[in-house]
Amino acid sequence: MKKNIRIQEPSQEMQQKIVRARMAIASQKERTIKCPYCFHNAITVYEDTRGHVEAKCKKCGRITVFNVLSMRRLRHHLSK
Ligand SMILES: [Zn+2]
Structure with missing residues (x-):
């Protein structure tokens, strides 16, 4: 199965942003969450990730919204 995805080189400005990031x-x-x-x-x-991020799982395809800060607190609690 072949997907038709068009790929193009990002603009000069975008490439700069990618390098900077x-x-x-x-x-x-x-x-990793x-x-x-x-x-x-x-x-x-x-x-420096703050707030909410939406991610689509590559494995099961479900889309979940995570609150990064609350996940961080939770993890901190559990590890100490
Ligand atoms: Zn999943």
Whole structure:
């Protein structure tokens, strides 16, 4: 099965933003949030990620909205 996805090079401005974003996260800790349905790693967030993010699980296809800050607190609680 072949999907027809058109891929094009991002604009010069966009490429700059991609490079800058990569540099910005290089020194940050990354954390993966697991899909609550299948426990596959659904999304990666960084230290400066705040608020809500929507992620579609690559494995089961479910879309979940996560509140990154509340997940962080929860994890902190559990690990200590
Ligand atoms: Zn899933």
